Amino acid sequence: xxxxxxxxxxxxxxxxCAARCGYCDFNTYVPQGEGQQLDFVDxxxxxxRRARAELGQRPAQTVFVGxxxxxxxxxxxxxxxxxxxxxxxxxxxxxxxxxxxNPESVEPEMLRRLRRGGFTRVxxxxxxxxxxxxxxxxxVHTPGRAVAAALQARDAGFEHVSLDLIYGTPGxxxxxxxxxxxAALSAQPDHISAYALTVEPGTALAAAIRKGASPEPxxxxxxxxxxxADERLQAAGLRWYELCSWASSEVARCRHNIxxxxxxxxxxxxxGAHSHVAGVRxxxxxxxxxxxxxxxxxxxxxxxxxILSEQDQAVEAVMLGIRMSEGxxxxxxxxxGARIAREHVARGWVTIAEDRLRLTRQGRLFASAVAREIxx
Numbered sequence: 001x002x003x004x005x006x007x008x009x010x011x012x013x014x015x016x017c018a019a020r021c022g023y024c025d026f027n028t029y030v031p032q033g034e035g036q037q038l039d040f041v042d043x044x045x046x047x048x049r050r051a052r053a054e055l056g057q058r059p060a061q062t063v064f065v066g067x068x069x070x071x072x073x074x075x076x077x078x079x080x081x082x083x084x085x086x087x088x089x090x091x092x093x094x095x096x097x098x099x100x101x102n103p104e105s106v107e108p109e110m111l112r113r114l115r116r117g118g119f120t121r122v123x124x125x126x127x128x129x130x131x132x133x134x135x136x137x138x139x140v141h142t143p144g145r146a147v148a149a150a151l152q153a154r155d156a157g158f159e160h161v162s163l164d165l166i167y168g169t170p171g172x173x174x175x176x177x178x179x180x181x182x183a184a185l186s187a188q189p190d191h192i193s194a195y196a197l198t199v200e201p202g203t204a205l206a207a208a209i210r211k212g213a214s215p216e217p218x219x220x221x222x223x224x225x226x227x228x229a230d231e232r233l234q235a236a237g238l239r240w241y242e243l244c245s246w247a248s249s250e251v252a253r254c255r256h257n258i259x260x261x262x263x264x265x266x267x268x269x270x271x272g273a274h275s276h277v278a279g280v281r282x283x284x285x286x287x288x289x290x291x292x293x294x295x296x297x298x299x300x301x302x303x304x305x306x307i308l309s310e311q312d313q314a315v316e317a318v319m320l321g322i323r324m325s326e327g328x329x330x331x332x333x334x335x336x337g338a339r340i341a342r343e344h345v346a347r348g349w350v351t352i353a354e355d356r357l358r359l360t361r362q363g364r365l366f367a368s369a370v371a372r373e374i375x376x
Contacts, residue, residue, distance in 0.1 A: 013270030027272035
């Protein structure tokens with residue numbers, strides 16, 4: 001019998017970082033002592049029990065501990081959180097279990113403990129191999145630390161190691177970017193994600209640009225660097241499967257993120273975390289103290305929720321599905337959307353074959369515009 005429920009993912013948002021990066025608008029805070037971190041772990045475990053009360057025993061196919069910098073909590077706390085998922089919801093056989101990490105926040109024994117304790121994948125925030133680019137991003141690790149951490153993760157038994165890169169930082173050159181790609185590939189990760197730097201309102205980077213202390217990212221340079229990345233990564237055996245993600249094989253793909261792009265169910269644990277289950281989306285309060293207080297009082301940490309209409313879900317399926325290398329069924333679009341898709345074939349942005357609509361390499365530069373236009 002086919003299970004009518006989509007796979008369930010669990011996302012745990014750890015809202016702490018050792019320092020705030022100037023470009024980041026994530027819900028993160030510099031921790032005010034160890035007690036605040038312990039309060040967060042206790043609150044997250046309480047929210048997991050609430051998830052069990054609502055979902056019943058529904059094993060998680062994927063667990064992703066993100067942030068922030070999850071590894072600031074230490075191995076003991078991360079393993080407690082994973083045990084909480086297993087006890088509250090269960091872990092499916094072969095579950096993918098990822099933690100994000102900053103390169104300077106891990107060391108060999110921590111990595112060994114996490115691997116022995118059930119984590120199967122580590123995602124390291126490398127960003128760049130250039131000293132001046134890291135400085136512009138307010139990153140605190142040295143250029144070689146990310147590669148060293150990736151190799152340590154391999155030695156600790158992690159088969160799946162991912163590196164995150166950012167391109168288009170003001171002051172970065174094409175040579176800087178190629179140096180970063182070379183360094184990342186030297187660590188032999190089986191997954192790389194590369195993101196164009198975006199200027200988010202309210203960040204230190206946005207303020208610096210507004211004051212004229214920093215130039216805005218150059219969109220033409222970013223497009224050029226995306227094309228360089230795609231060519232270099234694919235030549236190294238990493239195939240794109242999502243706009244910003246390349247993997248060495250199908251098993252190296254991030255199954256948790258694929259769940260987002262395919263509109264599967266996920267429960268978000270932690271301050272500011274978002275959830276999506278059975279067409280209902282909700283999001284938690286942002287402040288860690290408020291989050292913990294609500295759960296201690298037996299209250300929901302949710303700040304708001306919305307029920308997605310069938311039309312909402314159809315539009316999201318197009319907006320998210322077009323990001324994937326497998327593309328979309330042309331027949332899933334409206335007549336108007338299919339007509340516009342065929343116009344994009346003439347522009348060289350998409351291909352259509354056997355009822356599948358897929359972005360070309362050039363089309364991936366315009367993915368948002370394509371998705372918006374064909375979702376009518």
